[in-house]
Every structure is written in C-alpha cells, then in structure tokens.
Amino acid sequence: MSKKLFGLLLIAAMIGIVIAGIVKNNIENTSEFDNIALGSDVEFLATDEGLAKGKVAPDFELTTLDGETVSLSDYQGKKVILNFWATWCPPCRAEMPHMQKYFEEQAKEENVEILAVNLTTEDRGIDKVKTFVREYDLTFPILMDLEGEIGASYQAVTIPTSYMIDTKGRVQNKIVGPMDETMIEKMVSNLE
The missing domain is CATH 1.20.5 (Single alpha-helices involved in coiled-coils or other helix-helix interfaces)
Incomplete structure (x- = not known):
C-alpha cells in the first residue's frame, strides 16, 4: 500500500x-x-442553569438603552423572549417589526416580555442603536451587552438568536434566525 x-x-x-x-x-x-x-x-432547581431545554436560563444584569439596570430574574413569572441582535444584521431588521407588533398587540395579555439584547461589541456604537430604535419605533426594553459577555454565554454566534423562557425561568426553545408574528405566537403558546 x-x-x-x-x-x-x-x-x-x-x-x-x-x-x-x-x-x-x-x-x-x-x-x-x-x-x-x-x-x-x-425537577429543575434554580442552580440547574444552562441553555439546554428545561434548564434555568442563566441570570444576567445589563443596562437598557434608557440607562435602567435590569436582570433576567426581574422577569420571573413572565414568559420572556430573549432576543440577541445588531443594527447591521438584515434578518434582525426583518424581524423587529414583527416583534414590535406582537409586543403592542399581544404581549401584555399573554404575560410576555421581550428583552432585545444588542450585541454592542459587534455593533456600530450606541448612536446607531438609538437611531435604529427610533427608526423601528421599538418600545420593548433594549439591553446593551457592552462587553459581549451575555451574547457569548448565550452562544449568540449567529444573529438573530432568540430564547423562549417560561414563567419559571426555564429555557424552552432556541430560535436561530428571524421570527415573524406567527412563529412568535406559536412559540409563546408552548410556554407555561
């Protein structure tokens, strides 16, 4: 040979x-x-953190675009759509109007909060983020991941990436790519 x-x-x-x-x-x-x-x-304990389905989503603390400090755990008892995005990302641009419409029309009655985490280290600066938020008239919280630590811990390599988190703080789904209203409604309906 x-x-x-x-x-x-x-x-x-x-x-x-x-x-x-x-x-x-x-x-x-x-x-x-x-x-x-x-x-x-x-049985899932608060110490059973991770990104796999059924695990408690890792808690974090970030500052919103408005300067308010929030933690994921502040939203315990609500269904949470945790979305990672950037202003330059075409699929992120495509899904934002759908998320905003869902937030305005259904989120409150469905007990849902949308937390949109801007991957600031990957973006073009806070001024671009502010312009983007005004352009799309976004009213849900925009969290700033200034150091990129939260995006990295949530493995948001491809964006947009969204996690569906139930009222107990457990990850139920991970969506890589843009969502539309129908998809958001379907994903939220599967959360407890």
Whole structure:
C-alpha cells in the first residue's frame, strides 16, 4: 500500500470518528429533550442553569438603552423572549417589526416580555442603536451587552438568536434566525 493511500485512509478514519462523536452527542441531547417534552418528573432547581431545554436560563444584569439596570430574574413569572441582535444584521431588521407588533398587540395579555439584547461589541456604537430604535419605533426594553459577555454565554454566534423562557425561568426553545408574528405566537403558546 502506498504512503498516499495509507494517509488518505487514516484521514478518512479520523473524520469518521469525529462525525460519529457528533452524531452520538446529538442523539443523547435529543433523547434528553424528548424526556422533558413528554413531561417526565424532572425537577429543575434554580442552580440547574444552562441553555439546554428545561434548564434555568442563566441570570444576567445589563443596562437598557434608557440607562435602567435590569436582570433576567426581574422577569420571573413572565414568559420572556430573549432576543440577541445588531443594527447591521438584515434578518434582525426583518424581524423587529414583527416583534414590535406582537409586543403592542399581544404581549401584555399573554404575560410576555421581550428583552432585545444588542450585541454592542459587534455593533456600530450606541448612536446607531438609538437611531435604529427610533427608526423601528421599538418600545420593548433594549439591553446593551457592552462587553459581549451575555451574547457569548448565550452562544449568540449567529444573529438573530432568540430564547423562549417560561414563567419559571426555564429555557424552552432556541430560535436561530428571524421570527415573524406567527412563529412568535406559536412559540409563546408552548410556554407555561
């Protein structure tokens, strides 16, 4: 067997091992979610933080565009749409009118709060954020992630990324990409 053929076989075997590991991890995560979705008797404690479905969303404290300091835990007892975005992001621009319309027309009666976390370290400055908020006439809280720590901890690599958090503070869904009103309504209807 030539050295080239042996090298190619070795590389193919290594790729196969990596793919098998990824598939196994995905299968394990899926079955964990299926158990939770089927209503297993899993008890979630406040210390059981994480981003997986059913975990308590990690608490954080950020300042709003208006200068108010808020924590995610301030909204315990409400359903929360936690949205990560930037002004330069076309899909973020596409979903903002839908989120605003939902916020104006349905959020209060559905006990929903929208928290839009601007990834300020990835954006073009606070003045651009203020202009964006005025342009879209946004009235829900705009939180400023000035250091990028919250976006990183919530793994908001692709934006927009949104988390649906139930009244107990548990993550129920993660949406990567823009949402429209129908999608928001559907996601919120699945929250307790």
